[in-house]
Amino acid sequence: MLPVVLVALWLGTWAWALLITLLSIYGFKEFARATGLYRERLFVLAVYLAMIAANALAYLGRFGLFTVLPMWGVALLTLVPIVRNKTEGMLQDFALSVLGVVYFGWFLAHLTFLAIWDGGLGLVLYVVLATQLNDVVAFLFGRLFGRRHWTALSPNKTVEGSLGALVFGIGFAFVNWQLAFPQLPWWGVLGLGVIVGAGGQIGDLTLANFKRNVGVKDFGDLLPGHGGILDRLNSLTLVAPVAFHFVRFFFDGFP
Amino acid sequence: MSDNSITPTPNEPRAFSYAPMPDVGLPIRDRLGQYPRVPDITFDALRTVARWTAVGLTKLQFRIEVRGDEPSGDRVALVANHQSHLDSLVVLASLSERRRREIACLAAKDYFFEKTSLALASSLFAMAVAFDRTRYTELRRWTRILREQRRGTLLVYPSGSRRRSEAHDAILFVLASSGWTIVPVAIAGSAQAWPIGRALWRPFRRIRITFGPQLSATPTRDLGGVLASFWSANT
Numbered sequence: 001m002l003p004v005v006l007v008a009l010w011l012g013t014w015a016w017a018l019l020i021t022l023l024s025i026y027g028f029k030e031f032a033r034a035t036g037l038y039r040e041r042l043f044v045l046a047v048y049l050a051m052i053a054a055n056a057l058a059y060l061g062r063f064g065l066f067t068v069l070p071m072w073g074v075a076l077l078t079l080v081p082i083v084r085n086k087t088e089g090m091l092q093d094f095a096l097s098v099l100g101v102v103y104f105g106w107f108l109a110h111l112t113f114l115a116i117w118d119g120g121l122g123l124v125l126y127v128v129l130a131t132q133l134n135d136v137v138a139f140l141f142g143r144l145f146g147r148r149h150w151t152a153l154s155p156n157k158t159v160e161g162s163l164g165a166l167v168f169g170i171g172f173a174f175v176n177w178q179l180a181f182p183q184l185p186w187w188g189v190l191g192l193g194v195i196v197g198a199g200g201q202i203g204d205l206t207l208a209n210f211k212r213n214v215g216v217k218d219f220g221d222l223l224p225g226h227g228g229i230l231d232r233l234n235s236l237t238l239v240a241p242v243a244f245h246f247v248r249f250f251f252d253g254f255p
Numbered sequence: 256m257s258d259n260s261i262t263p264t265p266n267e268p269r270a271f272s273y274a275p276m277p278d279v280g281l282p283i284r285d286r287l288g289q290y291p292r293v294p295d296i297t298f299d300a301l302r303t304v305a306r307w308t309a310v311g312l313t314k315l316q317f318r319i320e321v322r323g324d325e326p327s328g329d330r331v332a333l334v335a336n337h338q339s340h341l342d343s344l345v346v347l348a349s350l351s352e353r354r355r356r357e358i359a360c361l362a363a364k365d366y367f368f369e370k371t372s373l374a375l376a377s378s379l380f381a382m383a384v385a386f387d388r389t390r391y392t393e394l395r396r397w398t399r400i401l402r403e404q405r406r407g408t409l410l411v412y413p414s415g416s417r418r419r420s421e422a423h424d425a426i427l428f429v430l431a432s433s434g435w436t437i438v439p440v441a442i443a444g445s446a447q448a449w450p451i452g453r454a455l456w457r458p459f460r461r462i463r464i465t466f467g468p469q470l471s472a473t474p475t476r477d478l479g480g481v482l483a484s485f486w487s488a489n490t
Contacts, residue, residue: 029297036274041296092271214273221282 001223001232005128009121016124017059017112024051027230028104030219031210037096042080047100050076054109061116066109073101103237104230110241122180127196127243130172131235134200138165154208162201169197181247188250195243203238207231284374288367288385290359291404298379305379306347306355313344316458317448321349322489323466326438329406332430333358333438333466336486337412337419338446341456343381345445346410349464359384360410361426388415394429401433409435413482417451424479431475439467439482441489465489 008019025048032038032047050073057066077097081090114124142161150159170193177189184192207230211219220228278286278293287298313319326333331354335346343360350358362368364385367377377383387393401409413426430437443463449456467485470478 033276033279034273036276038276038296039274039294041294044296095271213271214275216275216279218280221280 002129002132009115009124013059013112013115016115017055020108020112021052021055023229023233024055024105024108026222027108027219027228027233028100030222030228030230031100031104032096034211034214034216034219035096037093037100040080040084040093042083043077043093043097046076046080047073047097047105050101051105051109054106055112058109058112059116061113063113066113069109070102070106073105074098077101107237107241108233110244111236114240114244119181119183122176123243123247126173126176126180126192127239128236130169130196131200131239132232133172134165134169134196135204135235137168138162138201138204141165151205153205153212157201157205165201166194166197169193169195169200172196184247184251188247191246191250192243195246196239199239199242200235203235206238207234282371284368284371285385287374287378288362288364288383290384290400291407292359292384302379302382303356306382309344309380310348310355313341313348316456317341317345318459318461319345319348320461320463321466322463323468325349325351325354326408326436326466326469328436328469330401330404330435331407331438332409332411332435333440334411334413334427334430334482335440335442336490337414337417338442339417339449339451341445341449341462342412342442343383343410345442345462345464346440347382350408354408355382357406358382358408358410361386361412363388363415365389382410394425397426398429398433401429401435410440413479424476427478427482428475431478437470437473437478439470439485441465441467441486443490463489 004019008015028047028051029038029044032044038044050069053072054066054069057069077094080097081087081094084090111124111127114120114127117123138157138161140161141164142156142158145160145164146158148159149155149157150162151157170190173189173193173196177184181189181192207219211217218227219230222228223232226232276293278289281289286293286295292298333346335342347355347358360381360383362377362381362383362385364387367383368374368385386397390396409430411426411430413423415423415426427437441464443465444460445462447457448460448462467489470481473481
C-alpha cells in the first residue's frame with residue numbers, strides 16, 4: 001500500500017482526499033459485508049454519502065462543517081427506517097451505520113484534513129508510516145521477547161510487544177522531528193509518539209474486538225496475507241483523529 | 256392523556272446477531288462468478304455501466320437481426336450454438352433490458368475465472384458466471400441451484416466450446432430436470448464477425464439471432480437432436 005500512499009501524496013491533496021474516500025468506502029463495505037448490514041442498501045449508501053461529504057469538507061478546509069458532520073450523517077440515517085417502513089433489525093443496522101459514519105468515515109477523513117495544513121505532509125507521512133511500522137514492531141517484539149499476554153481481545157498480544165511498539169512510536173517521532181514537524185516542541189513530539197504508539201494498538205484492539213464479535217478472522221481478502229483494507233487501517237482509524245486534534249488543540253496549526 | 260396501552264414486546268434478552276454475506280472470504284474472481292449473484296452495490300453498478308457500454312458498442316458495430324419472439328417465463332434457459340466470443344454480447348443486445356439485467360451466461364471457470372482481470376471483464380461486460388467443468392460434482396451443484404431459483408435467465412452453450420458443434424447432453428438434462436424452460440437460440444454470422452484465432456473482430460457484419468419455440472414438451476433424451484436440427488436450419 002505504501003506506493004499508493006506516496007503517489008497520492010505526490011499528486012496533491014485532491015488525490016489524497018480521493019484515496020482516503022475510496023479507502024473509507026471500501027473499508028466500510030468490508031465491515032458491512034461481514035456484519036450483514038450490506039443487505040440494507042439505503043443504510044450503506046447513506047454512510048457512503050457521509051464519507052464523501054466528510055472528505056470533501058476536509059479537502060475544502062471547512063472545519064466547522066467537518067466537525068458537525070457526524071450529526072448530519074446520523075440525521076440522514078434516521079430517515080432510512082422511515083423510508084424503509086420497517087422495524088425489524090433496524091436498531092442494529094442503525095447502530096452499525098452510525099459506527100460507519102463516525103468511526104470509519106469521519107475518523108479517517110481526519111487524514112485528509114491533516115494533509116491540507118501548511119507543512120502537514122510531514123505529519124501525514126509520520127502518522128501513516130509510524131502506525132504501519134508500529135504494528136510490525138509490536139509483532140516482532142512480541143515474537144522475540146513476548147512472555148505475558150494481557151488482553152482477551154487479541155490473545156497474541158504481549159506486554160513486551162506492546163511496550164516495544166510504544167517505545168518505537170516515541171523514538172520514531174523524535175528521529176523524524178526536524179524532518180516531519182520541526183515546529184513542534186519536544187513535549188509535542190513526545191505526545192505524538194505516545195498517540196501513535198498507544199493509539200495504534202488501541203485502534204488495533206478495537207477492530208480485533210469487532211472481528212471477534214462478528215466472528216470473522218479478517219474483514220476481507222483484498223491484500224493477500226494482510227486481510228482486507230480495514231485490517232490494514234485498524235490502527236490508523238483511531239490515530240488519525242487523535243493526532244489531528246492533539247496538534248490542533250495545543251499548537252493551533254490548522255485552519 | 257397519553258395512551259400507554261401499547262403491547263410490550265416479550266421481555267427476552269436481545270443481542271445483535273450478525274449474518275455475514277454468504278460470499279465473505281471468497282476471492283474477488285469467485286465472487287464475480289457465483290450464481291445466484293450475491294447483491295453487491297459496487298459490482299451491480301459496474302455491471303450496469305459495463306453492460307450498457309458493451310450492448311451499445313455491439314449494436315453500433317454490427318447489424319443484428321432478431322427473428323422469433325423474445326422468450327417469456329420466470330425461469331428461462333437460452334440454449335445457443337457457440338462460434339465466437341461475440342455470441343454472448345449479441346444475445347444480450349437482442350434481449351430486453353429486464354432480461355439483460357438478470358441474465359447469467361455460463362462460462363468455463365478454468366478459462367474465464369482464472370485471472371481477476373478476465374473474470375472482471377467476463378462478469379461485468381458479458382454477465383458470465385462460473386461453471387467448473389473440472390469438478391465432477393458440478394452438475395449436481397447446478398441442479399440444486401437451478402431447482403432453488405424462482406426466477407432467472409441463463410444463457411448456455413451446451414457444446415462447451417467454440418470449436419465444438421454438438422451439445423453435451425448432461426447440461427441439457429440438468430436444465431430439463433430442474434424445471435427451467437428451454438428456449439433454443441441460433442446465432443448466425445458471429446463466426447465471420449469474429450473468427451476463432453483472430454485477435455480482433457470485424458465490424459459492420461450482419462449477425463442473425465433466432466429464438467425458437469420453447470422445448471417444454473420435448474423429451475429430455477431428444478433435446479440434443481432437436482437443438483442440432485434447429486441450429487443447422489437457422490445458421
